[in-house]
Amino acid sequence: MTGRAKASGGPDEGDMNDTGGPATGAGRTVPARDPAVTEPAGGHCPDGGLDARLVVDRGTFRLDVTLTAAPGDVVALLGPNGAGKTTALRALAGLVPLGDGHLRLDGTDLDRTPPESRPVGVVFQDYLLFPHLSALDNVAFGPRCRGASKAQARALAAGWLDRMGLAEHAGVKPRRLSGGQAQRVALARALATHPRLLLLDEPLAALDARTRLEVRAQLRRHLAEFEAVAVLVTHDPLDAMVLADRLVVVEHGRVVQEGAPGDIARRPRTDYIARLVGLNLYRGHADGHTVRLDAGPAITTTENLSGAVFVAFPPSAVTLYGERPEGASARNLWRCEVAGLEPHGDQIRTDLTGELPLAADLTTVAAAELGLHPGAPVWATVKATQTHAYLA
Numbered sequence: 001m002t003g004r005a006k007a008s009g010g011p012d013e014g015d016m017n018d019t020g021g022p023a024t025g026a027g028r029t030v031p032a033r034d035p036a037v038t039e040p041a042g043g044h045c046p047d048g049g050l051d052a053r054l055v056v057d058r059g060t061f062r063l064d065v066t067l068t069a070a071p072g073d074v075v076a077l078l079g080p081n082g083a084g085k086t087t088a089l090r091a092l093a094g095l096v097p098l099g100d101g102h103l104r105l106d107g108t109d110l111d112r113t114p115p116e117s118r119p120v121g122v123v124f125q126d127y128l129l130f131p132h133l134s135a136l137d138n139v140a141f142g143p144r145c146r147g148a149s150k151a152q153a154r155a156l157a158a159g160w161l162d163r164m165g166l167a168e169h170a171g172v173k174p175r176r177l178s179g180g181q182a183q184r185v186a187l188a189r190a191l192a193t194h195p196r197l198l199l200l201d202e203p204l205a206a207l208d209a210r211t212r213l214e215v216r217a218q219l220r221r222h223l224a225e226f227e228a229v230a231v232l233v234t235h236d237p238l239d240a241m242v243l244a245d246r247l248v249v250v251e252h253g254r255v256v257q258e259g260a261p262g263d264i265a266r267r268p269r270t271d272y273i274a275r276l277v278g279l280n281l282y283r284g285h286a287d288g289h290t291v292r293l294d295a296g297p298a299i300t301t302t303e304n305l306s307g308a309v310f311v312a313f314p315p316s317a318v319t320l321y322g323e324r325p326e327g328a329s330a331r332n333l334w335r336c337e338v339a340g341l342e343p344h345g346d347q348i349r350t351d352l353t354g355e356l357p358l359a360a361d362l363t364t365v366a367a368a369e370l371g372l373h374p375g376a377p378v379w380a381t382v383k384a385t386q387t388h389a390y391l392a
């Protein structure tokens with residue numbers, strides 16, 4: 001059986017691993033910078049958990065990512081298309097060799113351990129269940145490969161399906177399962193081998209929005225119970241924030257920021273992350289309450305800082321005027337032009353160019369009253385109290 005690869009999957013797909021599944025391939029961003037760690041990277045445990053530096057060369061692309069996690073940690077690798085997330089996952093699974101670096105799990109070097117002998121479970125993006133096997137036999141497959149008798153493997157599988165709330169679907173073939181059920185069977189299949197490292201590649205991407213909500217909540221529960229290391233790859237910030245204890249953001253093959261989801265959402269350090277969490281983000285130089293931007297005007301902030309900083313504020317903090325507001329001081333008041341408008345929830349997200357490029361959210365009524373249209377001149381203001389400055 002050949003695993004269906006992601007679009008980025010290369011010709012080096014294996015055929016089968018004993019994690020219970022076929023092996024597979026598994027805007028505007030600022031240039032990669034040195035890794036910025038918003039809090040000490042959790043989980044560096046020489047004897048327990050994951051300790052990896054993954055260096056992989058693929059043509060002109062180089063992945064060089066350090067990942068550490070303690071048992072029980074759920075780490076999300078988050079990043080734009082082509083950042084190297086899947087390559088990192090495949091390197092962890094042993095499906096692509098390391099060019100350099102190391103990979104230790106619970107103190108054991110896995111560099112030279114073939115994929116089928118690694119204590120690693122993988123849940124692939126489209127689950128890759130064996131179509132001719134029942135849900136039960138899909139889950140029993142891994143334990144069977146590891147030497148369990150048919151009866152033992154089936155008993156174990158039945159237990160896992162029960163935990164996943166799928167006992168009554170044990171005899172059903174994958175094509176008769178819903179997307180959410182198939183996801184849980186794939187998870188059960190990966191967990192049935194008691195992996196010390198669980199890898200999930202875009203675990204919710206194959207689901208429709210409604211199913212996704214439910215499955216996300218279930219997956220969160222199962223991950224919370226999982227006592228070893230879980231690494232999931234996603235480009236959905238919500239999945240990452242809900243499922244992971246720690247985010248590792250990868251851009252251009254490098255870690256650009258890592259930390260707790262809340263910290264990253266409050267203090268993004270790249271344009272990509274700022275967009276993900278919906279903030280306007282600028283770099284500049286602070287002198288007291290004034291931040292002179294590297295490219296653009298000054299922003300007045302409440303923080304009193306000095307040196308290189310980031311300044312962030314949400315689009316909802318921006319107020320727009322058709323005319324220069326009377327009596328307004330020059331602080332945080334910029335002359336802009338509407339570049340684009342699009343619905344954003346129950347608001348209108350307005351992209352502005354001009355003195356300061358920014359995104360502003362306003363109600364449909366306000367947008368209509370201002371007669372906003374591409375090319376319309378506007379004045380934008382933000383209160384200092386609505387901005388957040390932090391050291392770069």
Ligand SMILES: Nc1ncnc2c1ncn2[C@@H]1O[C@H](COP(=O)(O)OP(=O)(O)OP(=O)(O)O)[C@@H](O)[C@H]1O
Nearest residue numbers: 008009010011058061080081082083084085086087
């Ligand atoms: N088999 C391959 N051979 C050569 N280059 C590859 C191969 N697979 C991936 N790449 C390149 O490696 C880089 C990283 O790809 P990768 O699939 O790891 O990124 P990703 O972050 O998972 O992206 P996406 O979110 O689109 O899946 C890309 O530039 C890609 O073109």
